[in-house]
Amino acid sequence: MFNLISGFLRPNSGEIMFNGQQIQGLKPYHIAAKGMSRTFQHIKLFPKMTILENVMIGRHVHSKSEFIAGMLNLPWTRREEMRIKEKAMEILAFLGISDMADTEATSLAYGQQRMVELARALACEPRLLLLDEPAAGLNMRETAEMGRLITKIRDSGITVLIVEHDMSLVMNISDEIVVLSYGQKIADDVPLAIQKDSEVIRVYLGEEND
Amino acid sequence: MGNKKYIQTIGFAAAVVSIQIITYFSATGYFLTQLTMSGYYSIVVIGLCLLMGYAGQISIGHAGFFAMGGYITAVLTTFNFSPFVKNTLISLFSKTGILIARQDLYGGQILSFHPLFACAGAVIFTIVVAYIIGGPVLKLKGHYLAMATLGLGTIIYKIVIGTTILGEADGISDVPAFTLIPGLLEVSGKPSMRIQNYYFAWGLVIISMVxxxxxxxxxxxxxxxxxxxxEDASNAMGVDTAKYKLHTFVLSAALAAMAGVFLTHFNGGIGPSEASIMKSVRYVAIVAVGGMANLWGALIMGALLNFFSMRGYFGTLDDAVFGGILILIMLFAPEGLLKTELFKVKRKNFQSAEKSGEV
Incomplete structure (x- = not known):
């Protein structure tokens, strides 16, 4: 699902609308430039790069130095680099992980790596943030912290779309939940209503036998 | 971060100058010839290091691009265009000074390209070829990319060795000097120009490096x-990965072609061995010894190994030495010679000293 929306897979039919534009068939980098950013279920940080550098990649769509400017290290390129760095530090501070800025990304614990992925996606300043199982592999304390951060991101004005089956996270932070079963939508409502939905209960918890 | 880079560059430039001074006082000026050649090969290594070590894309066909630059400049500056002077394009070239008349080795008058335009033509042609080939080839990954670039190198080698105008197995000789500043600097094998050529080659290396x-x-x-x-994550963050890989491939091909052009003028000719697969393997081996993502390592190893090779220190086992180096490095020091245990210990000591404020 996320791979279709973010352009990693090409849909066989149908259309995907984002901000009033069709985006099916576009390459991922193109969709990212349109204001959609994502994380991965299996963490995909850039190894051999620091946390700060990982997050700075997120600023790629908001900067424009190319080969020639980079090779000549022009003054405006240097200024742009400074701005990229400042913004990346700002995002690390927002998520409370500034102290790890110079650590190599892959040397972190799993939960922290998820946090860096989130920071990197946020650095794109997306309108829509896709989080692919953000609680996967996290313990309860880390999940709660992740939930708190996602709420904070939502409150800053970014739409967050989450695929997740950790119910404690989903029920606590969602405004609206869509339930899928084998690719078919079976429910779409606020958390409380979802909890009472008979179809959802039948599919996910099983039927009561009379 | 920024300053360190410039200090290293200045240090390197100082080393280049001191080597020349040493050869002057020790009457070993003849070393400069091989050092100049080794400088040009180092430019190929710099470009390949960018492609392999940083962008992570292997190419076992870079000797092909080097040869492409060298051969094109050789053909354009030695082929006699005077029989075609009735052709409007040729006569236009001749009138505008793009084609110039000169004497060949046997005293005959020939009309051929000015080296400046031959050089530009060679580099531009290589860029175009790299663009056209790079597009589809760089969609491949890992072993498949290695195979495809190996194929590219083989094709170029076979073209070179099977084309009459490229001199087949004999290559092309009598490539004229490339005069950059009349009387002061010309890229040629003249002993009187040896020191100038040394500085020109290493100047190009330093500029490419910066x-x-x-x-x-x-x-x-x-x-x-x-x-x-x-790569996936990079694409999702808005990096046009295909474009960046292609541009890097083209840039490194252009550096190789430029090196090929100047070395051909310096040597006064070029032969098919420059396009051979063993040359490509040699470049890959040097980047690996240097530490893949380590430009200075690659540059220094490139300069040293090529110099030893051209002085004949490896004897008839030349190619075997580079193949052997590649195997040994991959087995025992995949991160390059400078990152082996021996050097690591020193670095760690240095870092801990730095932290405690002793340095």
Whole structure:
């Protein structure tokens, strides 16, 4: 699902609308430039790069130095680099992980790596943030912290779309939940209503036998 | 970060100057010839290091691009265009000074391209070829990319060895001097120009080095390293991975072609061995010994190994030595010679000293 929306897979039919534009068939980098950013279920940080550098990649769509400017290290390129760095530090501070800025990304614990992925996606300043199982592999304390951060991101004005089956996270932070079963939508409502939905209960918890 | 890079560059330039001074006082000026050649090969290594070490894309066909530059400049500056002077394009070239008359080795008058235009033509042609081939080839990954670039190198070698105008197995000789500043600087094998050529070659190395060092510290360099690390994630962050890989491939091909052009003028000719697969393997081996993502390592190893090779220190086992080096490095020091245990210990000591404020 996320791979279709973010352009990693090409849909066989149908259309995907984002901000009033069709985006099916576009390459991922193109969709990212349109204001959609994502994380991965299996963490995909850039190894051999620091946390700060990982997050700075997120600023790629908001900067424009190319080969020639980079090779000549022009003054405006240097200024742009400074701005990229400042913004990346700002995002690390927002998520409370500034102290790890110079650590190599892959040397972190799993939960922290998820946090860096989130920071990197946020650095794109997306309108829509896709989080692919953000609680996967996290313990309860880390999940709660992740939930708190996602709420904070939502409150800053970014739409967050989450695929997740950790119910404690989903029920606590969602405004609206869509339930899928084998690719078919079976429910779409606020958390409380979802909890009472008979179809959802039948599919996910099983039927009561009379 | 920025300053360190310039200090290293100045240090390197100082080393280049001191080597020349040493050869002057020790009456070993003849070393400069091989050092100059080794400088040109180092330019290929710098470009390949950017492509392999930073963007993570292997090429076992870079000797092909080097040869392409060299052969095109050789053909354009030695082929006699005077029988075609009735052709409007040729006569236009001749009138505008793009084609110039000169004497060949046997005293005959020939009309051929001015080296400046031959050089530009060679580099531009290589860029175009790299663009056309790079597009589809760089969609491949890992072993498949290695195979495809190997195929590219083989094709270029076979073309060179099977084409009459390229001199077949004999190559092309009598390539004229490339005069850059009349009387002061010409790229040729003349003993009187030996010192100038040494500085010109290593000047080009340093300029290429500064450009590439700047590039890897920039937004583009960061994007390249991210492609190397996790291409999917890089794409999702808005990096046009296909474009960046292609541009890097083209840039490194252009550096190789430029080196090929100047070395051909310096040697006064070029032969098919420059296009051979063993040359490509040699470049890959040097980048690996240097530590893949380590430009200075690659540059220094490139300079040393090529110099030893051309002085004949490896004897008839020349190619075997480079093949052997590649195997040994991959087995025992995949991160390059400078990152082996021996050097690591020193570095750690240095770092801990730095932290406690002793340095």
């Amino acid at each position: 450009f590439v060092l700047n590039l890897i510290d920039s937004r583009v360099g960061r994007a390249l390293r991210s492609i190397h690390g996790a």
